[in-house]
Amino acid sequence: MKHIKVLGTGCANCKSTMKLIADIALEKGVDIQLEKTEEIQDIMAYGVMSTPGVVIDEKVVHAGGIPSRDKISGWF
Numbered sequence: 001m002k003h004i005k006v007l008g009t010g011c012a013n014c015k016s017t018m019k020l021i022a023d024i025a026l027e028k029g030v031d032i033q034l035e036k037t038e039e040i041q042d043i044m045a046y047g048v049m050s051t052p053g054v055v056i057d058e059k060v061v062h063a064g065g066i067p068s069r070d071k072i073s074g075w076f
Contacts, residue, residue, distance in 0.1 A: 001031045002076070007043040007053035008036070013066050014052040021054070021072055030076045 004021060008014030018036060025032045037043060037055075046055055050064035056075055 001033055003033045003035075003057055005035050005037050005055040007046060007048050007055060007063075008051035009038055009040070009043075010036075011051065017052040017054065017066050020066065020069065024069065024072045025076060028073070028076045 002025075006014055006018050006021070008017070014036070018034065021032070022034055025034075043051065043053065046053060046060050048060060048063045052062075052066065053060060053064075054062040054067060054075075061075060062071065
């Protein structure tokens with residue numbers, strides 16, 4: 001199971017990123033644990049300055065803007 005965090009303060013792009021990750025994981029049959037991190041201190045602890053950020057198994061894999069479907073698919 002992959003542990004995925006979406007970092008962001010709750011903007012539309014963050015919500016879209018969460019949905020896109022969940023949808024693609026479901027399509028591919030990948031078991032994930034998806035969570036949202038909204039606290040600024042927690043986001044900055046990852047060194048992410050533009051959101052949404054995506055962290056997989058404690059490694060930052062994306063920051064700033066909604067990741068493409070292809071990029072997300074590559075994570076799985």
